[in-house]
Amino acid sequence: MVAQVAEPQPSVSQQLDLRASEPDPKSESPLDSAKTLICALNFLSRNLPLPQHVYDAVSSIYQDSAADGGDGATAEVGSDVEGEVSDRAPSPLRVDNSSLPSYDELMLDFEDAVLNQRSSCLPGSRLSDLKETRFRSRIQHRLTELEELPTSRGEDLQSRCLLELYGLKLAELQSKVRSEVSAEYWLRLQCANPDKQLFDWGMMRLRRPLYGIGDAFAMEADDPLKKKREAERLSRFEEEERNRIETRKRKFFADLLNAARELQLQVQAAQKRRKQRNDGVQAWHGRLRQRATRAEKLRFQALKADDQEAYMKMVEESKNERLTMLLGKTNDLLVRLGAAVQREKDAAHDSIEPLEGSDTDLAELSGSRTDTPAQSLPEEDEEIDDEPDDKVKTGDLLEGQRK
Incomplete structure (x- = not known):
């Protein structure tokens, strides 16, 4: 120039x-x-x-x-x-x-x-600094004026000046809060879906004009490089997406296999517990059968040895209803037989004529020994023993034999 x-x-x-x-x-x-x-x-x-x-x-x-x-x-x-x-x-x-x-x-x-x-020409940053300095100086000058304002003015003017003073004092804090809120808003907006976007260092660079200064072919010269960078970025994004999908599939199948293994282990544990319980039940029944067999053998031995007290005690301990009923009927029969014999003895001793049906009773009694205990006895024997058969105690099973 x-x-x-x-x-x-x-x-x-x-x-x-x-x-x-x-x-x-x-x-x-x-x-x-x-x-x-x-x-x-x-x-x-x-x-x-x-x-x-x-x-x-x-x-x-x-x-x-x-x-x-x-x-x-x-x-x-x-x-x-x-x-x-x-x-x-x-x-x-x-x-x-x-x-x-x-x-x-x-x-x-x-x-x-x-x-x-x-x-006298100044850069844009210097001009912006001068503008900010001039703005702050004006605010400070206004604050000084409001603080030095006399209190003799009207209440309306005083209240308005007071509100303006508080507003100017809070201007710096207000700008700071606004900047923080704006930064937080944009940060949340940019980071809303981090999994759907890739971090590109190009976002950290300052925005430049597309065309160079005085170079009309800058855009055309940079076009192949830009296309190459875009293709690389897209290929990288596709590769990462495929890797993410593959990882998700592997995780799903791994979880599925782990669940199948856990289910199989639970089934095996349940089968093991069931087998142990069945084995325990079978062992208990086996021991019960062994005890019953051993008690039966002891009763046979006591019966062979003619140990009636031990036999009756074993019968009572075994709680066998059929055997107890059989012994009760036998004892009842023996009691009746003993009563009949005792009557015959008393009649002979008192010189009383023997009953006409005594021989018949003896024959019936001798014949009843071969019958089952469930058969009924003559009516005159029933009059002697008024108690029912079901009320015979197990402790009196040998009463008839002793008589």
Whole structure:
């Protein structure tokens, strides 16, 4: 840009040709000149080179003002524009009191204004910091004003000022809470389904423009690489999905096999317990049969040895109903037989005539020994023993034999 501004000075003949080719400056209004200068300053403030027509217009404005030799409207507009260009340290025009400024002096002043404007340019981060600092200073100034507010004002104004003071004091805390809530919201939103998305380090990079600066083919040059990265990412995602499905299948079949093994072990344990219980029941019945067989053998031995007391005791301990009933009937029969014999003895001893049916009774008694105990005895024997057969005690089984 400086090379453009510091071009070699044209000769006098060239200046005359330019003046002849350009329109009459008197026909141009000061408003058009001001617009041209403002447009040039806009280009310079953006660090952009001046277009050729703008550069020619600015040069013609200064040349015309120098050729006219007066303090016209165009010179005033140029001085105002230069004041706008250098806000911080404006450089005054090098104007000689004895003569008007020349072309060289005007161009030097223009270059100084451009350099001052360049030095005053700030980056975006610095501008944002200045904006934040200015905002905080305004808040602090307002807080000071509210704290120093006298209490003699009205209650309505006092309450509003108090609310504003509390609001300004809580502004920093409010911004902090909002930032934390926003960060938490976006974190939950991004991490809602972590199993459905892959972690891509590309998310951690800053967003860049698609096209390079001054490179019109940057997108086309990066397109194959981007496609390759996308294909690799998709293939990796598909591979991980297949691995996840395979792992899930293996886990399912492993759980199925483990459940089958556990069921088989439970069935075997149940069969073992059932076998042990059946073996125990069979062993108990075997022992019971052995005890019954041993008791029966002991009774036979006692019966062979004619040990009636031991035999009766074993019969009572065995609790055999059929054997007890048989012995009870036999004992009842013996008791009746003994009673009949006793009556015969008493009758013979008292010299009483023997009964007519005594021989018949003896014959019946002798015949009843060979019959079963369930047969009934004569009616006269039933009158002697009034008790029923079922009420005979086991302790009196030998009573008839003793009699």
